[in-house]
Amino acid sequence: MGTLDKLKLSKQLLTSMTNNGYLSPTELQAILFPRLHGGQDIVAIGPDGCGKTTTCVLASLNKITYTEEIAPRVLYLVPDIETGEEVLDQFHTLNRNRDLRFLGLFADGSSLDQQVLELTDGVDIIVATPDRARAAYLKLGLNLNKILLFVIDDADLIIKKGLVLPTTELVRGIKKSQFLVCSAVSHERLEKLYNGFIPLANVIEVEDLGDNQMNTVEQLLYHVPNFGTKLYLIQLLMEDKDVFDKVLIFTNTRFTAETVYKNLAKDFKDETAVYLPAHFTENTFSQLIDFKLSPKSRILVIANEDVDDLDVSDFPCVINFDIPEDTLTYTQRVLLRTEAQKEQLAITFCTDLELSQIRRLEQKQGKKIQPVKLPEDLYIVKDKPKKTSEDENN
Numbered sequence: 001m002g003t004l005d006k007l008k009l010s011k012q013l014l015t016s017m018t019n020n021g022y023l024s025p026t027e028l029q030a031i032l033f034p035r036l037h038g039g040q041d042i043v044a045i046g047p048d049g050c051g052k053t054t055t056c057v058l059a060s061l062n063k064i065t066y067t068e069e070i071a072p073r074v075l076y077l078v079p080d081i082e083t084g085e086e087v088l089d090q091f092h093t094l095n096r097n098r099d100l101r102f103l104g105l106f107a108d109g110s111s112l113d114q115q116v117l118e119l120t121d122g123v124d125i126i127v128a129t130p131d132r133a134r135a136a137y138l139k140l141g142l143n144l145n146k147i148l149l150f151v152i153d154d155a156d157l158i159i160k161k162g163l164v165l166p167t168t169e170l171v172r173g174i175k176k177s178q179f180l181v182c183s184a185v186s187h188e189r190l191e192k193l194y195n196g197f198i199p200l201a202n203v204i205e206v207e208d209l210g211d212n213q214m215n216t217v218e219q220l221l222y223h224v225p226n227f228g229t230k231l232y233l234i235q236l237l238m239e240d241k242d243v244f245d246k247v248l249i250f251t252n253t254r255f256t257a258e259t260v261y262k263n264l265a266k267d268f269k270d271e272t273a274v275y276l277p278a279h280f281t282e283n284t285f286s287q288l289i290d291f292k293l294s295p296k297s298r299i300l301v302i303a304n305e306d307v308d309d310l311d312v313s314d315f316p317c318v319i320n321f322d323i324p325e326d327t328l329t330y331t332q333r334v335l336l337r338t339e340a341q342k343e344q345l346a347i348t349f350c351t352d353l354e355l356s357q358i359r360r361l362e363q364k365q366g367k368k369i370q371p372v373k374l375p376e377d378l379y380i381v382k383d384k385p386k387k388t389s390e391d392e393n394n
Contacts, residue, residue, distance in 0.1 A: 003024060003025075004017055004018065004022065004023070004024065004025060006025065006030065006033075007025055007029060007030075007033045007058075008033060008034075008037055009033075009058060009062050010061075010062060012096040012097060013058060013061055013062060013094065013096070015096065016093075016094045016095070016096045017058075017094065020094065022054075025051075026050055026051035026054075026055075027050070027206050027208070028044060028046050028050045028051050028052065028055060028204070028206045029051050029054070029055050029058075031204050031206070032044060032055055032059075032204060033055075033058075033059075035202055035204070036059050036178075036180065039178055040178075040202050041178060041179040041180075041198045041200075041201055041202065042179070042181070042201070042202050042204060043181045043182075043183070043186075043190075043194055043198065043201045043202065043203045043204070044180070044181070044182045044183070044204050044205075045182075045183055045184070045185065045186045045203065045204065045205040045206070046182075046184070046205065046206040046207070046208070047184060047206075047207065047208055047359050047360075047362075047363050048184060048359075048360065048363065049208065049363075050206055050208050052153065052182040052184075053086075053087060053090065053153055053182070054090065054094075055182070056076065056087075056151045056153050056180060056182060057087065057090045057091055057094055058094065059149060059151070059180060060074040060076060060091070060125055060149055060151060061091070061094060061095055061097070061100070063148050063149045063178075064097075064100065064124055064125070064148075067097075067099045067100060067101070067124055069122070069124070069146055070120075070121075070122040070143075071143040071144075071145060071146035072103075072119075072123050072124060072125065072126045072142075072143070072146065072147065073124055073125070073146055073147060073148045073149070074124065074125040074126065074147065074148065074149045074150075074151065075126050075128070075133065075144070075147050075149075075150050075151070075170070076125065076126065076127045076128070076151040076153065077128060077129070077130050077133065077150075077151065077152045077153065077158065077167060077170070078127060078128070078129060078153050078154060078158075079129070079154045079157035079158045079160075079161050079163065080129060080157075080161070081106040081107070081108050081129065083153070083154060083157075084104055084106050084127050084128065084129060085104065085106075087127050087153065088102060088104050088127050091125065091127070100124050100125065101122060101123045101124045101125070102123070102124070102125050102126075102127065103115070103118055103119065103123040103125075103126050103127070104126075104127050104128065105126055105127070105128035105129070105132045105133050105136055105142075106128065106129055106132055107129070107131070107132050112132075112135055112136065112139065113139075115132075115136060115141070116136055116139050116141030116142075117141075119136060119141045119142055119143075120141065126142070129163070130158060130163040130166035130167040130170065131163060131166045133166070133170055134166035134169055134170055137169075137170060137173060144170070144173040144174050144175070145175055147174055147175075147177045148177060148178065149177060149178050149179075149180065150170075150171065150174060150177045150178070150179050150180070151179075151180045151181075151182075152167065152179075152180070152181045152182070152193075152194075153182050154182065154183070154184070155181050155182060155183040155190055155193065155194075156183040156184050156185050156187075156190060156353075156355070156356045157356070159189050159190060159193060159352075159353070160353045160356075164189075164193055167193070168193070168196055168197075171196065171197045174197075179194075179197060179198050181193075181194050181198070181201075183356075184355075184356040184359050184360075185352075185355040185356050185358075185359055186203070186205065187352035187355055188352060189353075190352075208363070212366045213365065213366040213367050214331065214334075214335065214364075214365040214367070215335070215336045216331075216334040216335060216336055216346075216365060216367075217334050217335075217336050217341050217342070217344040217345065217346050218344070218345050218346065218370075219334055219345075219346045219347075219348065219369045219370060220345065220346070220347045220348070220369070220370055220371075220372045221347075221348050221350065221358065221369045221370060221371045221372060222347065222348070222349050222350070222371075222372055222374060223350055223351075223352075223355070223371060223374075224349055224350070224351060224374065225351065225352070225380060225381070225383065226351055226381055226383055227351070228381030229378070229379070229380050229381045230321060230349045230351075231259070231260070231263045232378060232379045232380075232381065233349065233374070233375075233378055234249065234260060234263070234264065234319070234321060234349075235263060235264060235266075235267065236375055236377070236378055237319075237347075238264060238267075238268060238298075238299060239267075241298065243317070244298070244299070244317055245298060245316070246291075246292065246298060246315055246316055246317070247298065247299050247300070247315070247316075247317040247318070247319060248288075248300050248302060248312055248315050248317070248318045248319065249299060249300065249301045249302065249319045249321050250302050250303075250304055250318070250319065250320050250321060250322065250324070250333075251301065251302070251303050251304065251321045251322045252303070252304050252305065252322040252323075252324065252325065253303055253304075253305055253322075254277070254303040254305060254306065256303070256321070256322060257274060257275075257277070257301045257302065257303040258274070258277065258279065260301050260321055261273075261274045261277075261301045264299060264301070268298070268299060269282075269283075270283075270296055271296060271297060271298040271299055272297075272298070272299040272300075272301070273285050273291065273294075273297050273299070273300050273301070274300070274301050274302075275288075275291075275300055275301065275302040275303070275306065275307075276302075276303075276306045276307075283297065285297070285300060288300075288310060288311070288312075288314075288315075292314060292315070304322070304324050304325075304329060309332065310333075312333050313337055313338060313340075313341050313344070314340075315344070316343065316344055316345065317344070317345045317346075317347065318333055318334075318344070318345070318346050318347070319346075319347045319348075319349070320333075320346070320347070320348040320349065321349055322349075323348060323350060323354050323357045323358065323361070327357075327360055327361055327364050330361055331361070331364055331365065333346065334346045334365075348369065
């Protein structure tokens with residue numbers, strides 16, 4: 001991959017990286033830094049562990065050559081307090097310029113007024129959640145006029161947490177800056193976010209699935225726009241009774257399990273059942289063997305929160321309506337343990353906001369999950385436009 005010298009960082013940063021065990025740049029860093037030095041606005045897409053955050057921290061430290069300014073030169077947005085604290089730790093670890101001033105803007109119990117006072121005392125690099133940074137900006141405590149580098153790290157999680165509005169409001173307060181956006185995945189919502197301020201973005205994407213591949217059953221991925229479309233898709237798939245003659249459908253919660261059951265029961269009432277339901281339903285099972293031996297039951301809906309470890313190897317098809325929060329739960333279900341499982345099929349539904357979980361699953365397995373085109377006759381539910389504060393006031 002080359003040496004750190006090729007990154008063209010300051011001598012202080014190169015020394016700091018070497019002292020902290022960074023002996024060569026990652027693939028992402030080797031691609032990004034020449035472009036960052038050239039002043040390009042970058043959107044970096046890559047899996048966890050590819051060096052995105054370290055790249056952002058190094059780019060921020062390398063951007064500041066003097067510390068006389070009172071107003072900050074770098075605004076670094078993160079999705080939550082925990083991530084922000086980890087980023088600040090990395091700044092302190094890699095920074096050798098003891099004059100640099102850092103400040104974390106989080107709603108962590110610290111008074112906003114106190115944080116505004118700290119801002120007016122002078123700071124070089126701010127690490128903040130978008131909502132807290134916006135609050136400081138609206139109080140006229142955060143001066144964005146001198147920002148040289150605007151970083152949005154874990155942008156996919158910022159979108160998932162509903163922090164797009166404060167992010168875009170902060171961008172509008174920037175006069176002129178270089179932008180660096182990092183995300184584990186690329187999707188339409190991410191593109192909509194950065195297209196608002198980087199119309200000609202340089203998108204750099206790297207993949208790192210590792211060398212070890214798990215031996216799994218066949219896996220298929222349906223990428224759908226929203227929850228409503230998931231419901232129509234499961235209904236459509238279940239119409240093929242030859243393919244889906246015994247199927248387990250996993251959801252993350254009992255509420256979703258009940259919703260899926262009620263949706264399917266409209267057309268397949270006698271064939272659909274719920275595993276250990278939270279509320280009474282007509283068709284229920286408490287043991288997988290009973291469902292397997294039932295001649296009329298074809299579809300069993302199961303909430304992940306109701307099970308620790310179920311042996312699904314005897315069933316020809318498993319559908320993840322939701323992606324399990326624990327990657328181990330998913331990988332245990334798709335592991336190929338017997339010859340008979342070679343005919344088994346694992347299908348997963350995901351939305352844009354769940355794509356980062358898919359990437360983590362692919363990293364865990366060391367291989368991609370095969371995407372499948374949505375059926376042409378699938379009804380696509382339109383996302384309802386979110387109300388703006390202007391709409392709510394009218």
